[in-house]
Amino acid sequence: MHVCKYCPKSFNRKDNWRQHLRLHTRPNTRLKRVAYNPEAVKQYTTETERLIHSRRVIRNER
Numbered sequence: 001m002h003v004c005k006y007c008p009k010s011f012n013r014k015d016n017w018r019q020h021l022r023l024h025t026r027p028n029t030r031l032k033r034v035a036y037n038p039e040a041v042k043q044y045t046t047e048t049e050r051l052i053h054s055r056r057v058i059r060n061e062r
């Protein structure tokens with residue numbers, strides 16, 4: 001279970017959680033009812049870098 005730090009939502013899949021986290025990185029999300037949060041920008045950047053890195057590792061192993 002992946003819980004959002006910035007609102008009470010939680011997600012079974014990390015992909016969905018990351019997609020939701022991205023909404024918090026956009027200042028203009030009033031219609032989506034997801035508040036912009038600068039901490040979410042940092043976390044999303046970290047998660048994205050981690051994902052890119054892990055993909056590179058898998059590629060190197062093959």
Ligand SMILES: [Zn+2]
Nearest residue numbers: 004006007009
């Ligand atoms: Zn959230």
